[in-house]
Amino acid sequence: NADEGDSGTFADRMLMEGDPFVLIEAMIIAGLATGATAGYVYIRSEYPRAISQMKAAIGVMEAAGWLGDSVGGSGRAFRLAVRRGAGAYICGEESSMLNSIEGLRGTVRVKPPIPAIAGLFGEPTVINNVLTLASVPLILDRGAAFYKDFGVGRSHGTQPFQLAGNVARGGLVEKAFGVTIRELIEDFGGGTASGRPFRTAQLGGPLGAYVSADMLDLPMDYEELALRQAMVGHGGIVVFDDTIDMAEMARFAFEFCEIESCGKCTPCRVGAVRGRETVEKILRGESVAANIALIEDLCELMRDGSLCAMGGLTPMPVLSAIRLFPEDFDRAAPVAAE
Numbered sequence: 001n002a003d004e005g006d007s008g009t010f011a012d013r014m015l016m017e018g019d020p021f022v023l024i025e026a027m028i029i030a031g032l033a034t035g036a037t038a039g040y041v042y043i044r045s046e047y048p049r050a051i052s053q054m055k056a057a058i059g060v061m062e063a064a065g066w067l068g069d070s071v072g073g074s075g076r077a078f079r080l081a082v083r084r085g086a087g088a089y090i091c092g093e094e095s096s097m098l099n100s101i102e103g104l105r106g107t108v109r110v111k112p113p114i115p116a117i118a119g120l121f122g123e124p125t126v127i128n129n130v131l132t133l134a135s136v137p138l139i140l141d142r143g144a145a146f147y148k149d150f151g152v153g154r155s156h157g158t159q160p161f162q163l164a165g166n167v168a169r170g171g172l173v174e175k176a177f178g179v180t181i182r183e184l185i186e187d188f189g190g191g192t193a194s195g196r197p198f199r200t201a202q203l204g205g206p207l208g209a210y211v212s213a214d215m216l217d218l219p220m221d222y223e224e225l226a227l228r229q230a231m232v233g234h235g236g237i238v239v240f241d242d243t244i245d246m247a248e249m250a251r252f253a254f255e256f257c258e259i260e261s262c263g264k265c266t267p268c269r270v271g272a273v274r275g276r277e278t279v280e281k282i283l284r285g286e287s288v289a290a291n292i293a294l295i296e297d298l299c300e301l302m303r304d305g306s307l308c309a310m311g312g313l314t315p316m317p318v319l320s321a322i323r324l325f326p327e328d329f330d331r332a333a334p335v336a337a338e
């Protein structure tokens with residue numbers, strides 16, 4: 001899964017452009033381990049260089065006998081093909097991606113059956129992110145204990161964190177889990193690009209939570225962030241300074257869901273539209289307290305009733321904005337003209 005749709009993320013792209021062979025090696029290992037004879041790398045169309053690099057590397061591996069009828073002379077077949085996405089965020093969701101590869105519209109499949117039972121063209125299918133697969137050759141080479149030695153608690157290994165948005169030094173920093181948000185944003189990122197005070201960062205893509213300045217010392221750790229209703233996701237960190245309007249960002253979260261929803265289930269398809277409309281009422285200062293209560297209710301419904309995490313996680317940025325920055329939602333109603 002190289003669809004990499006999350007805002008502020010580029011680790012998959014950098015890996016495929018910089019070392020496509022590690023992904024190919026990992027997919028061969030996955031194929032041999034599961035008995036699969038075909039693999040697909042689904043890359044977003046915005047990554048033309050990654051697409052050409054992967055295709056060229058696949059050609060090299062075929063010529064060297066590591067892909068084809070007999071992988072490395074083992075007598076076992078494994079082939080790889082690149083498929084280009086067409087710009088839909090939802091095609092990063094695994095079952096939509098399967099539909100897209102099959103030439104169908106990218107809509108979410110109802111589970112069960114899970115892809116491991118009936119996936120691509122009805123066959124059992126393993127789906128993993130580029131970064132997950134890319135860590136496999138190292139783990140096999142150096143052993144699980146070596147990999148496990150990095151990280152904290154149950155969050156083992158390393159994560160390529162990606163710094164983006166209003167940050168002085170954007171880029172990729174690979175660190176063991178446990179590094180704090182402050183170390184990433186201040187020490188590696190150099191603070192905001194504007195030089196204005198930091199106000200918030202969105203962690204883990206457009207469906208991830210916002211964090212406030214008093215959360216900067218939290219470690220990047222799956223469990224710790226989950227306790228604070230936030231997530232690591234694909235390791236993207238998008239930084240904002242004190243000019244950001246968090247009510248606007250809550251509106252944007254619903255709008256993003258409205259635009260990218262596959263439309264299959266009602267809580268997401270309709271909820272996103274009603275959510276955006278309700279935040280717009282708050283922005284106009286209309287019945288603010290009642291409309292915030294309505295949004296909290298709607299978010300509960302979207303979280304519990306959506307078919308996939310698109311509708312299920314949209315409440316995360318919305319509710320974190322309301323919870324951490326209530327002052328931005330405290331809009332006054334416009335005074336009527338005499």
Ligand SMILES: Cc1cc2nc3c(=O)[nH]c(=O)nc-3n(C[C@H](O)[C@H](O)[C@H](O)COP(=O)(O)O)c2cc1C
Pocket residue numbers: 001002003004005006089090091092093094095127128129130132133308309310
């Ligand atoms: C709306 C939506 C978009 C997603 N986009 C991506 C994506 O761009 N890349 C990705 O690897 N996983 C994405 N996922 C997660 C995949 O469904 C799947 O869980 C993942 O590829 C599994 O890989 P992993 O377990 O190795 O992380 C998305 C999920 C949802 C609900």
Ligand code: SF4
Pocket residue numbers: 090108260261262263264265266268269306307308309310311312
């Ligand atoms: S939550 Fe949204 S994106 Fe996911 S299946 Fe439902 S309508 Fe489609």
